[in-house]
Amino acid sequence: MKNQSVSSNLDWISVFIYIILVVLGWLNIYSSSLSSTVEDASLFDFSQTYGKQMMFIFFTIPLIFIVLAVDGKFYEKYSSIIFGVALLLLVGLFFFGKTIAGQRCWYAIGGFTLQPSEFAKAATALALAKYLSDVQVNLKDVNKQIQALLIIFLPVILILPQPDPGSALIYTIFIIVLYREGLPAWYIWSGFIAIFLFVLTLVIEPQYVILISFIVIALIYLKSRKINRNIIASGIILVLISGFVFSVDYVFDNVFKQHHRDRFNILLGKEVDLKGIGYNTNQSEIAIGSGGWLGKGFLEGTQTKGGFVPEQHTDYIFTTVGEEWGFLGSFAVIALFVGLILRVIYLSERQKTKFSRVYGYCVAGVLFIHFFVNVSMVLGIFPTIGVPLPFFSYGGSGLWGFTILLFIFLKMDANKVNEW
Known part of the structure; x- marks a missing residue:
């Protein structure tokens, strides 16, 4: 060298x-x-x-x-x-x-x-x-x-x-x-999907999130080639998504600190606190x-x-x-x-x-x-x-x-x- x-x-x-x-x-x-x-x-x-x-x-x-x-x-x-x-x-x-x-x-x-x-x-x-x-x-x-x-x-x-x-x-x-x-790319996609589902569950009820997930998985299944279809795998993915969605509220309420919850609520428009937790961002x-x-x-x-x-x-x-x-x-x-x-x-x-x-x-x-x-x-x-x-x-x-x-x-x- x-x-x-x-x-x-x-x-x-x-x-x-x-x-x-x-x-x-x-x-x-x-x-x-x-x-x-x-x-x-x-x-x-x-x-x-x-x-x-x-x-x-x-x-x-x-x-x-x-x-x-x-x-x-x-x-x-x-x-x-x-x-x-x-x-x-x-x-x-x-x-x-x-x-x-x-x-x-x-x-x-x-x-x-x-x-x-x-x-x-x-x-x-x-x-x-x-x-x-x-x-x-x-x-x-x-x-x-x-x-x-x-x-x-x-x-x-x-x-x-x-x-x-x-x-x-x-x-x-x-x-x-x-x-x-x-x-493998599925690691990245799984992470983005998890973040999206987490935020979506904070905005709407969990059952609606699962319904949307079911529709998306069903559409993907129907549009896939017959040789690539796997109903068992699709079912497992839906079960995993359902478990994750139903755990969001518990994680949000018990794992996150109060100031973390407040910041998410401010960001999502669920709370308006311009003199409190939202003061910094507003200013x-x-x-x-x-x-x-x-x-x-x-x-x-x-x-x-x-x-x-x-x-x-x-x-x-x-x-x-x-x-x-x-x-x-x-x-x-x-x-x-x-x-x-x-x-x-x-x-x-x-x-x-x-x-x-x-x-x-x-x-x-x-x-x-x-x-x-x-x-x-x-x-x-x-x-x-x-x-x-x-x-x-x-x-x-x-x-x-x-x-x-x-x-x-x-x-x-x-x-x-x-x-x-």
């Missing part, structure tokens, strides 16, 4: 987009933070949110150099150990974690906190890429499917009780990666809508300056973009995210080793689901579940986690791990 310098082979397009997103993220955090501080505050006031974020960005620079300094094959060789350490850190939260806003998701280190689930995404991606790159792994084999799914759901099992459903949801995107590598929609085409201007957002959107510097940071930069500014930010995701996919497709290719898909998947869910959440078309916007939302753990995730892949590509 020809040894070339990292800088000469580094994909500078991805790096350039990354830098722009980080800078724009800080500018929006600065703007949203000034709603509760004086406007002439020092940029280097580390007691303020924007000051802390600047410090996080500063420490990101040596972090990038460390990631790029490590040989690309190190991540493949020690992926299992990295994954094991990540799982141990998640387990340790139950004993040493700090509870904030009812969630035991952080380790307190001095005056700062670290959220291990943010770093576990890269570890899980490495472990999954390592497993799938094994020449003996065939995802048509049920045992191999179970083992691959176990890698994905081990961190989910540890994250859900914290409770942190938002972070747990992110890991499900890895199933799409499995599908790309040969997982974010007002803020984004008030921005118009060109926005009100940097530091000029009235909703932002008035502090009407709680936690605007974290999960709702996109409302600042919408209000101050308008539709065109929001479109530009969305274009940057889409551009980065497509660039990672392009780089993944040109890899020649399965490990680096699969890891690249994982990176693109994690960035996409974070971006999609966060923006959908802010626009009121997805329940509020606490999913940050990559490189924009306040927090050192999120910024460092996404940076490590991305630059490990850029190191693989730059170091020509893909060459034989």
